Amino acid sequence: MVQLRAALVIGLAAGLAGAVCDGIGLSSGAIAYGAVIAALVVRPDFSRWPLAIYPVLLVVVGFCMAIGVALGLALASVPQVFVFGLVAALMQLLVLLLPGKLRLLSGVAAVAGVLPLLSSSPSWSDWGQELLAIALGLAIGTALQLAFSPVVIPPAESAPPDPDELPLAERVKAGLQSPFFWRKLVFASLALAIGQGVGAVTPKYLYFGVVLLLNDSIGDTLARVRDRMVGVTLGILMPLLVFNTLGIGSLQTGLVMGGTTALALALNSTNYLRTALISSGVAFVGYGSLVAWYIPNRWIDYLMGCGLALAIGLLLFPNSSLRRYNQLKADPAATAQQLQRLLPAAREEARWLGLPLPEHSRAEPA
Numbered sequence: 001m002v003q004l005r006a007a008l009v010i011g012l013a014a015g016l017a018g019a020v021c022d023g024i025g026l027s028s029g030a031i032a033y034g035a036v037i038a039a040l041v042v043r044p045d046f047s048r049w050p051l052a053i054y055p056v057l058l059v060v061v062g063f064c065m066a067i068g069v070a071l072g073l074a075l076a077s078v079p080q081v082f083v084f085g086l087v088a089a090l091m092q093l094l095v096l097l098l099p100g101k102l103r104l105l106s107g108v109a110a111v112a113g114v115l116p117l118l119s120s121s122p123s124w125s126d127w128g129q130e131l132l133a134i135a136l137g138l139a140i141g142t143a144l145q146l147a148f149s150p151v152v153i154p155p156a157e158s159a160p161p162d163p164d165e166l167p168l169a170e171r172v173k174a175g176l177q178s179p180f181f182w183r184k185l186v187f188a189s190l191a192l193a194i195g196q197g198v199g200a201v202t203p204k205y206l207y208f209g210v211v212l213l214l215n216d217s218i219g220d221t222l223a224r225v226r227d228r229m230v231g232v233t234l235g236i237l238m239p240l241l242v243f244n245t246l247g248i249g250s251l252q253t254g255l256v257m258g259g260t261t262a263l264a265l266a267l268n269s270t271n272y273l274r275t276a277l278i279s280s281g282v283a284f285v286g287y288g289s290l291v292a293w294y295i296p297n298r299w300i301d302y303l304m305g306c307g308l309a310l311a312i313g314l315l316l317f318p319n320s321s322l323r324r325y326n327q328l329k330a331d332p333a334a335t336a337q338q339l340q341r342l343l344p345a346a347r348e349e350a351r352w353l354g355l356p357l358p359e360h361s362r363a364e365p366a
Helices: 002-023 028-041 053-074 078-097 100-118 124-148 168-176 180-195 204-213 218-246 250-266 268-283 287-316 322-330 337-352
Strands: none
Touching: 002 028, 002 124, 002 250, 028 250, 028 268, 053 078, 053 124, 078 100, 078 180, 078 204, 078 322, 100 124, 100 204, 168 250, 180 204, 180 287, 204 218, 204 287, 218 250, 218 268, 218 287, 218 322, 218 337, 250 268, 268 287, 322 337
């Protein structure tokens, strides 16, 4: 019953947000932001986000998008691939400044910074409309979740500060000394050029593959690749079905997002739901009549982005979680927390290699 309610609320949130944004005269691109954010902010289990996430998200997204707009306008005569690479590098440097509790927004910052550059002519007017659409999406999605929550669930508490987190200066210094940071920064800057060079129809997805999927360890990268491709695949089915039968509109937007949610939950694929909703929203709301050619090319180009992320992770400074896990397990001095942190990535590597999945059995000493 909760799953059915989640599908209905997510569909209603996306459709209503799209209709509101359209009703107040926002651009088609801004409407897509509002509809997708409204769907994403609704949690399938109806638990509530920490209240601080709303202003923080708006500030981070607005600031990163503002950098993209400012550089896009200042360097309007410079080839797009150069400006894109410059903004991509700045976003990676900006991520170093985020404290530990905001590190989950690293991918959001990396994507938000380049979004204005995907337009043929970035402008402050579009930036304002898109930020307004995001705020409306957050408000509408949250209000509908609260209205349809089966029980009153208090907002989640913010995570306590990590006592082991380094001060800002030391954190930046450590990041600049890490080969994994420079690996990601260099290839994030080059990803769009690589995509154009290999003839990708939508080369931006090679950039998204690098910044969203490439991780310090091979196991974490493999896990993100699996999440992305399963989610993207689930997310393209409903847009194709609805577009070919009912066309485009706010009602159809709700049907697509609610249908994608129902499909993911019915297949017990809740872990892939967020990626699937982004895939459905971007393909259906953001591109309208282009959806027919955009969907297959988006899937192919994201697959290329996954391949690029895997190739970088395997060939440049490879870091195997499975090997490290086995080394720690044989070390009597290793703690249970160290093993537990490595276990998911180690299991992912073992799964892809067809090896027995490692099990964490060491108890923490009393």
